[in-house]
Amino acid sequence: MFSSALLIGLFALFRMAASHAAEGTAADATRHWLDQAADAGLGQTRREFAARQVLMLAEPSASILITALKGEDGDSALRRQVAARLLGELAPPEAEAALLEAAHGEEYFLAEAARAALPRLYAKLSDNELYRLLTRGARERYATPGGAAADDEDWLALSMARSRRQGGFKALVMRGLALKYAGGGDLPQPLVWCVWEALLDSNDDLRMAGLAMVPRIASSEATEKLAGFLYTENTPKVLVAALRIMREMRPPHYGEAVERQTRHADPLVAVEALAALDAMGYRAAMFPSGPGQRTVAGFVNHPSTPVRRRAIELLIETNNPAALEYLEIALHDRVGANRALAAWGLGQMGLTAAVGMVSPLLNDGRPEVRREAAVALSRLGVVGVAARVLDDLSGGTGPFRLAAAEALGRMGDERAVPGLIDALASGTDGLAHAAAAALGTLKSRRAGPALFATMRGTDDPVLRDACRQALLDMYLRDPGVDPEGWDQWAEATLD
DSSP: OOOHHHHHHHHHHHHHHHHHHHHHHHHHHHHHHHHHHTOTTSOHHHHHHHHHHHHHSSSOOHHHHHHHHHTTTOOOHHHHHHHHHHHHHHOOGGGHHHHHHHHTSSOHHHHHHHHHHHHHHHTTSOHHHHHHHHTSOOOGGGSOOOOSOSSHHHHHHHHHHHHHHHHHHHHHHHHHHHHHTTTOOOOOHHHHHHHHHHHTOSOHHHHHHHHHHGGGOOSHHHHHHHHHHTTSOOOHHHHHHHHHHHHHHOOTTOHHHHHHHTTOSSHHHHHHHHHHHHHHTSSOOSSOSSTTOOOGGGGGGOSOHHHHHHHHHHHHHHTOGGGHHHHHHHTTOSSHHHHHHHHHHHHHHTOGGGHHHHGGGGGOSSHHHHHHHHHHHHHTTOTTHHHHHHHHHHHSOHHHHHHHHHHHHHHTOGGGHHHHHHHHTSOOHHHHHHHHHHHHHHTOGGGHHHHHHHHHHOOOHHHHHHHHHHHHHHHSOOOOSOGGGHHHHHHHHOO
8 A cells, every 4th residue: 555655756756747748848839839930931921820829838938939039059030039029928037138138239130129028028027126127227238248448438438338228228127117007007106206317318218218108107297397308409209209298198388398399300300299289279280270381281291201101190180071181192192001091091080072082092003002992982881892802802913912802801891702712712822811811800601611611621820720710700619729629610600
């Protein structure tokens, strides 16, 4: 007969073995999907699918991702970037050192991925931990290496470089703080002091991260600090950030400070200042009320593409019929993305007077413009748009067919179902994926059998997943990932 001590020992050994097996399984699965997510020979869609599989694992192996991020096994640049992005989503605390090292490395895209990942990790920290990081110097691994300098000039250069590193580090922590409080809530006073210090820093990234926190501070001092930015010398990107927050907060007594920026040499600063003035009720600044008046609407003809785009966005946000004549100008913008944005906006605003302006874009030379024009016209109640888009789906070239499938899903017209079923069976990866997603959005159960057959017959894991998601959207019952249960699911579910 086994003694109780022996039984306890055997049970402990069993648990240890099971734990090691689980760890091995998690590590193998993480490595497998990371390999595919970083395989440059696969298409973007398949790589994104593989990355999602890592995130869906019950316990993805952070150690595998950290090793890849460090490049210890000769990992490719793409593999290191993917690892950084996944660590940002998973945010394991033990990844901080490796991410910090990558964030100030010489590989630009890897550094960008690491800088995007770190705030997610910091967002999980307590207020006290965030305060501790924001009130001390940057960690040694983030400081400029090199040790003592040979002379005063070298020491000054080294000190300035270290200061920039510290500002960059604190900016990442501050962005994590912003993520933590994105859902609302007032900052505790110690963190408010950290925000005030950030606003005075010489590092633009830290100042902008601090500005993002100002709306979370319940104090009249917040708007005073914000207005102070508009009276002092600042870079255009900092001023744009400050003006956007002014527009959000709408303080009543700072119109003069904002008005001053409408004459700024940088047009993006000027257009943001005009929008803020209008939102604050200081004066009408979206549409001209007289000749020679500078308004947001006037920037739709500006030579700069980003300036024109921002003006279009702001005009759409007004939901004002007065925007129609200026958005008509935007429909003829030389950049396809701006034309698409203007068409989308007119559909969102429900301006039926725009039908005649948007209709010619169904023949535009850019697929994204045709897509947004079709969706807008459908939203405006134009009959026969689906038939025109189906022509693109069946007879267009690759990008136009893909855009047509996306448009048909968003338009909500069930007459598109047969054409989308044909596209699903086309054998073209991107088009079949888009058709499956569109059918899931339409939720027409006429497409259920075709989606099920494609899910069973395809060797493409991305298409299989898209069909599974579409069936789940359609029937509100998940077929699952195990093919052995699919027939039983179909018998109980399909019409």
